Amino acid sequence: MxxxxxxxxxxxxxxxxxxxxxxxxxxxxxxxxxxxxxxxxxxxxxxxxxxxxxxxxxxxxxxxxxxxxxxxxxxxxxxxxxxxxxxxxxxxxxxxxxxxxxxxxxxxxxxxxxxxxxxxxxxxxxxxxxxxxxxxxxxxxxxxxxxxxxxxxxxxxxxxxxxEAKVHHAKLSNREIQVLEMLSIGLDTKEMAGKMAISEFTARDYISSAMKKLGVRHRAQAIAVAVRSGLIS
The missing domain is CATH 3.30.450.40 (GAF domain)
Structure with a gap:
């Protein structure tokens, strides 16, 4: 070498x-x-x-x-x-x-x-x-x-x-990662709820929880951090 x-x-x-x-x-x-x-x-x-x-x-x-x-x-x-x-x-x-x-x-x-x-x-x-x-x-x-x-x-x-991906993956649940993936392709909370068989309130709760764990204030920031760290593609 x-x-x-x-x-x-x-x-x-x-x-x-x-x-x-x-x-x-x-x-x-x-x-x-x-x-x-x-x-x-x-x-x-x-x-x-x-x-x-x-x-x-x-x-x-x-x-x-x-x-x-x-x-x-x-x-x-x-x-x-x-x-x-x-x-x-x-x-x-x-x-x-x-x-x-x-x-x-x-x-x-x-x-x-x-x-x-x-x-x-x-x-x-x-x-x-x-x-x-x-x-x-x-x-x-x-x-x-x-x-x-x-x-x-x-x-x-x-x-x-x-x-960074390992750190964030350890913080977020599979459900929180899932809602971020759906956010990244433009789904709203109603569509997420239907695909995940949960209520819209629960979908919003997963989004809020993911944002808090990632330390961001806006959904667009959450998507950017998730993409950058490899949580979603």
Missing amino acids: PASSLKLEQFLAELSEEKNQEQQILKSLKGFFSFFPFSRLSLFSYSPINYMSELLFFLQSDGSLFPSEKIREDVRNVPPVFSAIHNRKASYIELNPGNASFPEKYVEKYKLSSLLVVPLKKGSMVIGCVLIDGYTGKKPFQEPMLKKIEEYFRLAFNSIVSK
């Missing part, structure tokens, strides 16, 4: 041992710089319901966090990012001067010349993305490295999600 592969396996094993999910996420982002020559990256959440993406973390290659700021965008207004998310495939973008496809305010503020967009997937659904810039490699950036980066985040993200 190549030394680099062994090193990555060791890193992923250490990642899975982190008890706190935020620590897992930060460790995976900081670990990226140990394997790939880039100077900055940012992690964004993404909602396939309303296409909104929001900044969660912004890191430099030394592992330090950039000062937090509020960035929230409809990705349909950023065609290169929307294209990568829509195709569920990592993409490397050259940002030439006057490139109207990417907001000039970000190009100027962060002095961007290129950008790597890596969608984060749970099954076939994209629920986040990593934006990477500042390539510092000695050779021109090429497709093989793009594939390796995509695989790195796939393995790291799956490690985080699988642990």
